[in-house]
Amino acid sequence: MTLAQATTTEAEPMRIGEYLLGHLRTYGLLFALIAIMIFFQISTSGTLLRPVNITNLLLQNSYIIIMALGMLIVIVSGNIDLSVGSVMGFVGALAAVMIVQLDVPYLLAIVICLVVGGLIGAAQGYWVAYWKIPSFIVTLAGMLVFRGLSLLLLEGQSVGPFPREFQALANGFVADVFPAGIGQTFAAMFGARQVNVLALGVGIIAAVAIVWSGLRARARNRAYGVVDEPRAFFIARNVIVVGAIVFIMFKLSTFRGLPNVLITMGVLTMIYAFLTERTVLGRRVYALGGNQKAAKLSGIKTERLTFLAFVNMGVLAAAAGLVFAARLNTATPKAGFALELDVIAAVFIGGASMSGGVGTIVGAVVGAFLMGVLNNGMSIMGIGIDYQQMIKGLVLLAAVIFDVYNKSKQG
Amino acid sequence: MSALLEMRSITKTFPGVKALDEVSLTVREGEIHALVGENGAGKSTLMKVLSGVYPAGSYEGEIHYSGGLAEFRNIADSEKRGIIIIHQELALVPLLSIAENLFLGNEQASRGVINWHGTFRRTEELLHKVGLREAPTTLVGKLGVGKQQLVEIAKALSKEVRLLILDEPTAALSESDSQALLDLLLELKAQGVTSIIISHKLNEVRRVADSVTVIRDGATVSSMDARTQEITEDAIVRDMVGRDMAHRYPARRRVAKDVLFEVQNWNVWHPEQSDRQVIKSANLKVCAGEVVGIAGLMGSGRTELAMSIFGRSYGQNISGSARIKGQEVDVSRVDRAIDAGLAYVTEDRKSLGLILEEPISRNVSLAHLQGVSQNGILNDNLETEVAERYRKAMNIRTPSVFQKVMNLSGGNQQKVVLSKWLFAEPGVLILDEPTRGIDVGAKFEIYGIINELSAMGKGVLMISSEMPELLGMCDRIYVMNEGALVGELTAEEASQERIMSLIVTE
Numbered sequence: 001m002t003l004a005q006a007t008t009t010e011a012e013p014m015r016i017g018e019y020l021l022g023h024l025r026t027y028g029l030l031f032a033l034i035a036i037m038i039f040f041q042i043s044t045s046g047t048l049l050r051p052v053n054i055t056n057l058l059l060q061n062s063y064i065i066i067m068a069l070g071m072l073i074v075i076v077s078g079n080i081d082l083s084v085g086s087v088m089g090f091v092g093a094l095a096a097v098m099i100v101q102l103d104v105p106y107l108l109a110i111v112i113c114l115v116v117g118g119l120i121g122a123a124q125g126y127w128v129a130y131w132k133i134p135s136f137i138v139t140l141a142g143m144l145v146f147r148g149l150s151l152l153l154l155e156g157q158s159v160g161p162f163p164r165e166f167q168a169l170a171n172g173f174v175a176d177v178f179p180a181g182i183g184q185t186f187a188a189m190f191g192a193r194q195v196n197v198l199a200l201g202v203g204i205i206a207a208v209a210i211v212w213s214g215l216r217a218r219a220r221n222r223a224y225g226v227v228d229e230p231r232a233f234f235i236a237r238n239v240i241v242v243g244a245i246v247f248i249m250f251k252l253s254t255f256r257g258l259p260n261v262l263i264t265m266g267v268l269t270m271i272y273a274f275l276t277e278r279t280v281l282g283r284r285v286y287a288l289g290g291n292q293k294a295a296k297l298s299g300i301k302t303e304r305l306t307f308l309a310f311v312n313m314g315v316l317a318a319a320a321g322l323v324f325a326a327r328l329n330t331a332t333p334k335a336g337f338a339l340e341l342d343v344i345a346a347v348f349i350g351g352a353s354m355s356g357g358v359g360t361i362v363g364a365v366v367g368a369f370l371m372g373v374l375n376n377g378m379s380i381m382g383i384g385i386d387y388q389q390m391i392k393g394l395v396l397l398a399a400v401i402f403d404v405y406n407k408s409k410q411g
Numbered sequence: 412m413s414a415l416l417e418m419r420s421i422t423k424t425f426p427g428v429k430a431l432d433e434v435s436l437t438v439r440e441g442e443i444h445a446l447v448g449e450n451g452a453g454k455s456t457l458m459k460v461l462s463g464v465y466p467a468g469s470y471e472g473e474i475h476y477s478g479g480l481a482e483f484r485n486i487a488d489s490e491k492r493g494i495i496i497i498h499q500e501l502a503l504v505p506l507l508s509i510a511e512n513l514f515l516g517n518e519q520a521s522r523g524v525i526n527w528h529g530t531f532r533r534t535e536e537l538l539h540k541v542g543l544r545e546a547p548t549t550l551v552g553k554l555g556v557g558k559q560q561l562v563e564i565a566k567a568l569s570k571e572v573r574l575l576i577l578d579e580p581t582a583a584l585s586e587s588d589s590q591a592l593l594d595l596l597l598e599l600k601a602q603g604v605t606s607i608i609i610s611h612k613l614n615e616v617r618r619v620a621d622s623v624t625v626i627r628d629g630a631t632v633s634s635m636d637a638r639t640q641e642i643t644e645d646a647i648v649r650d651m652v653g654r655d656m657a658h659r660y661p662a663r664r665r666v667a668k669d670v671l672f673e674v675q676n677w678n679v680w681h682p683e684q685s686d687r688q689v690i691k692s693a694n695l696k697v698c699a700g701e702v703v704g705i706a707g708l709m710g711s712g713r714t715e716l717a718m719s720i721f722g723r724s725y726g727q728n729i730s731g732s733a734r735i736k737g738q739e740v741d742v743s744r745v746d747r748a749i750d751a752g753l754a755y756v757t758e759d760r761k762s763l764g765l766i767l768e769e770p771i772s773r774n775v776s777l778a779h780l781q782g783v784s785q786n787g788i789l790n791d792n793l794e795t796e797v798a799e800r801y802r803k804a805m806n807i808r809t810p811s812v813f814q815k816v817m818n819l820s821g822g823n824q825q826k827v828v829l830s831k832w833l834f835a836e837p838g839v840l841i842l843d844e845p846t847r848g849i850d851v852g853a854k855f856e857i858y859g860i861i862n863e864l865s866a867m868g869k870g871v872l873m874i875s876s877e878m879p880e881l882l883g884m885c886d887r888i889y890v891m892n893e894g895a896l897v898g899e900l901t902a903e904e905a906s907q908e909r910i911m912s913l914i915v916t917e
């Protein structure tokens with residue numbers, strides 16, 4: 001065996017091709033998202049990227065993304081959770097009953113709901129982790145049970161409306177902390193009606209942070225001689241990501257500013273990305289999904305970890321249920337129906353593997369957005385729900401086929 | 412006799428790795444040809460090229476087979492021409508019977524309906540041929556590795572084999588099973604079957620091979636022909652590692668100290684059959700700085716003993732006490748056993764030792780993540796450094812520590828498992844077949860590491876089916892038979908004969 005010299009001596013274009021081939025999955029997803037956005041931007045004659053629609057898009061997909069974070073961990077650990085849609089609906093119903101009918105203070109109700117979500121996750125995780133009952137079956141049962149429970153709880157009726165403070169969970173916006181004068185100056189500069197300086201500022205800070213951490217990782221890789229991303233790619237990728245973030249945040253800032261859920265989503269995404277990539281706990285989940293026996297023989301408490309993955313999923317499903325109820329301003333018995341499929345699809349589109357051990361938070365979030373843009377774009381175009389379903393199904397299939405093909409290619 | 416197979420200037424590259432660099436191999440009709448070389452030299456890769464696992468076009472060079480240029484697009488192609496490969500990792504379905512496995516993908520059927528009568532009759536014939544006395548309906552999972560290997564060969568024979576390729580067939584076999592297998596190869600040769608055998612056990616190579624090809628770093632170093640010259644192990648070793656090796660075992664300085672690790676009255680019952688006792692009141696001790704061996708036949712309960720001690724990873728109703736430095740320790744869970752200072756290097760690296768989809772670095776740190784993190788937050792730089800350190804110390808052949816373990820050669824995977832447990836800094840290491848599938852040079856390195864560990868005052872408990880290895884390395888050897896430790900020999904007393912007689916007399 002000799003190390004091929006190709007990596008150091010051959011011409012740059014060759015390297016880029018080789019690199020792209022090796023990382024087709026990561027870029028493929030990003031390119032697909034961009035391509036789909038451009039397509040809808042054109043075919044909806046600009047409606048897709050209107051500030052109001054971007055805001056809508058974020059609000060509409062927030063609960064999917066929140067659940068995708070938990071689902072990614074469940075799937076990476078080698079399991080699946082089919083009950084999240086029902087649990088989400090059930091928790092929304094619970095919140096409605098408590099707040100609207102029983103006059104429980106909304107903050108207390110939120111806490112109770114999150115705890116209940118955790119308990120539901122624990123109840124399901126217990127059977128999966130300690131009794132080794134396949135998660136597919138346990139959560140299939142859970143799906144039916146909680147769907148029934150929501151019906152029971154709401155007595156088949158819709159319950160609402162919620163107090164304003166609770167609604168703000170989903171529909172509120174963060175007030176601009178900067179003096180109005182600055183915003184007006186910017187607005188004049190960009191020819192917009194108004195500019196929310198906070199939103200724009202957060203966008204710029206996020207962009208800078210992404211570039212900075214990217215540069216740091218790159219420097220580190222270089223120091224360890226890792227075959228890393230060609231410079232052209234690094235720059236192109238960062239320009240696209242930064243451009244997209246600043247663009248979207250600018251658009252938001254010309255509308256009503258930062259939606260509360262965007263903050264929730266952003267913070268949760270960062271927390272979970274950190275948890276999965278940078279902590280011992282996260283590493284152990286990947287090991288568990290990669291080879292349960294080897295993980296166990298390495299001293300990892302595989303049962304407890306599986307259990308915790310489900311508890312976490314339960315809490316996030318509850319959080320999503322609260323956001324969903326707040327957004328619709330009412331809890332309906334049908335809430336969350338079949339939503340688990342969108343969540344699971346998002347995670348697989350994001351590159352997770354059915355057999356566990358593979359997948360990223362960022363991938364899952366991008367996957368969720370991809371589904372979201374598809375939904376949103378097709379709705380604006382007036383495509384019927386029948387075709388929408390078919391198209392989404394085909395996209396999921398294509399993404400997974402692409403994965404498998406890619407893997408066989410790398411050998 | 413003419414050449415049946417000629418592989419000319421075969422070059423095969425993987426991303427970042429040139430696994431084969433203009434390798435040539437000539438195999439004569441009707442001979443047993445041994446292919447030897449260090450871990451990662453490219454032996455398995457060469458055979459995968461030959462058998463169509465890597466299809467024509469994915470490598471450079473030419474294969475001439477049976478008088479014509481051969482371009483196999485897949486395994487089915489090469490099988491049609493009588494080339495059958497038995498891979499380093501067995502590919503049988505444990506939940507199917509022997510008969511079903513033998514004819515998997517080649518079912519004896521008419522119009523889609525399986526002819527069971529014919530299947531069983533053919534199976535019996537084939538089993539008779541390979542000398543395996545088992546019913547065709549026996550589930551493969553119930554057989555030991557040795558017998559599974561024979562099933563693989565029977566499967567090959569069911570397919571009109573002309574050229575049989577065996578990739579390390581005896582690595583997981585006991586001495587007697589290996590002998591039986593080699594005898595079978597000689598018998599097949601008498602019937603006109605040509606074979607290529609890859610092995611790290613050079614005494615076997617010398618015994619059966621008519622010619623030997625040595626490859627090193629992806630290139631052919633030498634070819635020896637038993638008809639024209641005498642093939643000696645020393646000559647093979649020299650070509651393999653590129654230098655003379657005077658000794659197979661590094662010198663050991665014996666330092667007997669206080670008792671470090673002690674297991675008393677250890678009883679274990681079978682995990683499924685609760686009335687079957689697998690380990691019967693075993694007592695053993697390991698002193699600081701001591702290397703203690705456990706000898707025994709396959710299935711004598713050595714692995715079961717080790718795994719039951721290591722966090723009750725095997726069996727049920729386990730009773731007995733474990734002490735470290737005289738203090739009773741809790742080894743009832745793997746993490747507790749690790750905390751107590753134990754490490755267990757499994758014999759089954761693929762399914763119990765490694766996460767194949769993950770890179771070397773993450774495998775090395777897995778059993779000791781505290782060592783690469785602060786407050787639960789991983790330090791990637793440190794992790795990479797650690798992996799680099801072990802890559803150098805253990806001489807793991809790989810372009811980088813970010814390579815997926817899946818892409819390493821078998822021997823290098825073994826080194827990764829060892830690295831993982833060395834990094835956990837245990838006081839007592841239980842090594843289960845630590846040199847399985849490892850080349851002579853690397854074995855010497857691993858023995859050196861074992862000696863270093865013992866010089867540091869650690870205790871080493873070594874399970875091995877290679878008796879010379881136990882005799883060469885251990886200060887004391889326990890002999891195990893049918894779940895009981897039936898004897899104990901010091902290095903001076905021990906010999907192959909005495910160990911065997913202890914096993915037999917019980």
Ligand SMILES: Nc1ncnc2c1ncn2[C@@H]1O[C@H](COP(=O)(O)OP(=O)(O)OP(=O)(O)O)[C@@H](O)[C@H]1O
Pocket residue numbers: 001411425426428429430448449450451452453454455456457808809818819820821822823848850
């Ligand atoms: N799919 C792959 N991707 C990348 N590298 C690979 C792949 N398969 C093999 N290699 C590399 O090619 C080299 C040769 O591997 P090979 O498995 O042929 O070695 P080997 O001679 O059979 O060794 P061993 O005695 O340890 O089994 C090794 O360095 C290995 O890491």
Ligand SMILES: [Mg+2]
Pocket residue numbers: 454455456499578820821
């Ligand atoms: Mg090999």
